[in-house]
Amino acid sequence: MNTQASQKAFEEAQTLIPGGVDSPVRAFKSVGGTPIFITEGKGAYLKDVDGNEYVDYVQSWGPLLFGHRNESIEAAVIEAVKHGLSFGAPTLAETELAKLVIGFFDSIDKVRFVSSGTEAVMSAIRLARGFTGRDDIVKFTGCYHGHSDALLVEAGSGAATFGNPSSPGVPADFTKHTLLAQYNNIESVKKCFADSKEIACVIIEPIAGNMGLVPADKDFLHELRKLCDENGALLIFDEVMSGFRASVNGVESITGVKPDIVTLGKVIGGGMPVGAFGARSEIMNMLSPDGPVYQAGTLSGNPVAMAAGYAALTKLKQNARVISVLNDRASRLVNGMREAASKYGITMQTDTRGSMFGFFFNEREVKNFQDATRSDAELFAKFHAGMLNEGFYFACSLYETGFISTAVTDEMVENTIAASEKVFKEIKNG
Ligand code: PLP
Numbered sequence: 001m002n003t004q005a006s007q008k009a010f011e012e013a014q015t016l017i018p019g020g021v022d023s024p025v026r027a028f029k030s031v032g033g034t035p036i037f038i039t040e041g042k043g044a045y046l047k048d049v050d051g052n053e054y055v056d057y058v059q060s061w062g063p064l065l066f067g068h069r070n071e072s073i074e075a076a077v078i079e080a081v082k083h084g085l086s087f088g089a090p091t092l093a094e095t096e097l098a099k100l101v102i103g104f105f106d107s108i109d110k111v112r113f114v115s116s117g118t119e120a121v122m123s124a125i126r127l128a129r130g131f132t133g134r135d136d137i138v139k140f141t142g143c144y145h146g147h148s149d150a151l152l153v154e155a156g157s158g159a160a161t162f163g164n165p166s167s168p169g170v171p172a173d174f175t176k177h178t179l180l181a182q183y184n185n186i187e188s189v190k191k192c193f194a195d196s197k198e199i200a201c202v203i204i205e206p207i208a209g210n211m212g213l214v215p216a217d218k219d220f221l222h223e224l225r226k227l228c229d230e231n232g233a234l235l236i237f238d239e240v241m242s243g244f245r246a247s248v249n250g251v252e253s254i255t256g257v258k259p260d261i262v263t264l265g266k267v268i269g270g271g272m273p274v275g276a277f278g279a280r281s282e283i284m285n286m287l288s289p290d291g292p293v294y295q296a297g298t299l300s301g302n303p304v305a306m307a308a309g310y311a312a313l314t315k316l317k318q319n320a321r322v323i324s325v326l327n328d329r330a331s332r333l334v335n336g337m338r339e340a341a342s343k344y345g346i347t348m349q350t351d352t353r354g355s356m357f358g359f360f361f362n363e364r365e366v367k368n369f370q371d372a373t374r375s376d377a378e379l380f381a382k383f384h385a386g387m388l389n390e391g392f393y394f395a396c397s398l399y400e401t402g403f404i405s406t407a408v409t410d411e412m413v414e415n416t417i418a419a420s421e422k423v424f425k426e427i428k429n430g
Contacts (some may be wrong), residue, residue: 001389005049006079009037023075026427030397031381041068043407045213046393054393055412056245057357059403060269061395062209063267065322065355065383066315067407073311076379086299088261093306094228097269100313101268101276105250107258108278113301117240117265118146120275123295126263127277128201130293130350138192138202138233142399144210145203145238145263149174154369183368184207187221193231201261202227207242209401211372212303213351213358220256228260234283239273240265244313244352245403248320270312272305322406326355329413330404334359336417343421344377344428357402372399379427386423390414412420 013020021027021035028035037049044085046056056068057199066073080093094113101111114120125148126138137150145151149170170336179196181188182356183204193199206221228235237251237259244267252258265275278284288294299305316322334350334357341361349360360366361376361383380398387394395402 001052001388001391002050002091003034003036003052007034009049010034011025014125016322022368023076025395025397025400028396030377030399031330031384033388035392035396037255043067043069043410044239044405044412049133052391054388054391055239055408055416056393057402057404057408057416058176058393058395059405060271061400062245062403063271064270064405065244065267065312066270067405068409070270070312070315072315073308075271076270076307077304077373080304083303085304086302088298092301093303093305093310094301095305095308097268101264101278101309102316103246103261103317104244104313105252105278107250107252107260107280108262108407109281110284111276111278112295113306114275114277114295114297115273115299115302115305116146117238117263117275118264119149119297120150120237120240120263120277121145121236122148124236124263124277125201125203127279127283127286127293128236128261129357130291131283132232132234132257134198134292135177136179136196136198137177137191137200138179138181138206140181140204140213140369142211142372143203143205143208143238144311145205146240147188150178151203153178154180181369183211183214184220185368186220186227189224189227191235193227197231199231199233201235201236202236205241206239206255206257206259207239207246207353207356209241209358210359211369211399212366212375213353213401214368214372215351215353217367218255218257221251223254225257236261236263238263241401242353242356243267244316245355248316248322248323249389267312268309269318270308270310272302272308272380273299274302274305274309323354324408326404327352329410331355332410333357333413333416335415336418340417340421341424344424346424346428355404357404359402360398382427383420383423385415386426387419390419390423392419 141154179192215288330352338348361379
């Protein structure tokens with residue numbers, strides 16, 4: 001595969017943009033090699049500057065549930081653009097998307113739109129602190145909640161990839177209210193509550209996607225809910241990634257555990273920059289201008305982004321079954337790859353949740369971040385490079401989740417499995 005144009009583009013970008021990228025994980029650092037520079041996407045495919053095509057299992061890190069350039073989303077964006085790019089004033093599009101989002105989630109009476117997942121979570125934390133009048137928060141090692149200061153403590157995703165969990169530039173004073181617990185380990189959460197009576201909230205990715213795919217056990221989430229109730233703390237489900245990917249009605253609909261606040265992003269913007277956070281009215285009414293908790297954004301509720309999100313969620317509402325169809329396909333994919341790997345003596349742990357899939361080169365089941373770090377990173381890098389060469393674009397870090405879109409066909413899945421077998425064979429034969 002010729003990637004000369006990508007290499008040249010990367011060299012130039014590195015002289016102008018730190019690391020040549022606008023978000024660290026894109027730099028391929030953990031797998032080596034050169035990031036592929038993309039020129040366009042169509043359906044399930046990405047095309048790069050050298051003219052290579054790839055089946056895309058990254059989907060812009062989650063938003064593109066319906067693949068690239070989905071017709072109805074594209075048409076909605078073009079129509080919205082014709083009316084103006086931004087007004088900084090209320091539009092009907094915000095109310096319409098709010099109605100849709102609220103309709104999907106039992107726990108949400110009111111929602112506010114922002115421009116990224118980071119903003120959504122940062123605002124949700126402030127709201128939880130304002131609502132409870134407490135300062136401390138509990139987060140889980142390996143969960144990633146965006147790059148705001150208080151949450152950049154033992155975070156997953158790119159932060160984990162670089163072994164640089166607490167970033168320089170984040171004052172210790174800013175993170176002293178962040179308590180850490182271990183994912184799927186309720187005793188570690190009990191210890192936090194024993195250590196502090198000032199816990200405003202516990203924030204969790206109820207299906208973690210930033211240490212690879214690691215779902216929380218249902219019992220663990222129930223216990224978490226109970227602990228929060230007993231201690232007067234709010235429970236925040238960060239569904240920026242899992243929202244509308246793992247299920248149409250949130251993880252609450254799968255587990256029966258109702259969060260106090262939900263944060264959303266990715267799919268709700270249909271590929272445009274959108275985040276959101278929602279809760280019952282009692283909590284949301286604390287927000288400015290109704291209440292004292294300040295939160296704002298020049299481009300929040302941007303009409304073009306709202307139109308894209310509305311089109312995406314409308315499609316999903318009309319065909320909610322799509323999540324289970326995608327889950328079947330994702331299961332076929334990871335099961336097929338696991339079987340292919342085992343033929344060459346390689347053990348893979350695999351899992352799926354709706355249109356999310358994950359795999360670890362690990363002898364043992366992965367239940368938390370510590371388990372995830374025991375995976376074979378070198379093997380992952382070889383697998384990633386081999387699959388890219390075969391025309392399959394997987395996330396370039398073992399601490400990420402894979403995504404399948406409606407544009408990926410059964411045939412593409414079978415081709416991916418066949419390619420993985422070839423790659424495993426090459427790896428085994430050195
Ligand atoms: N929360 C979770 C669970 C995420 O996966 C991410 C990003 O991947 C974020 C928050 C931050 O979202 P964004 O990158 O849009 O700021």
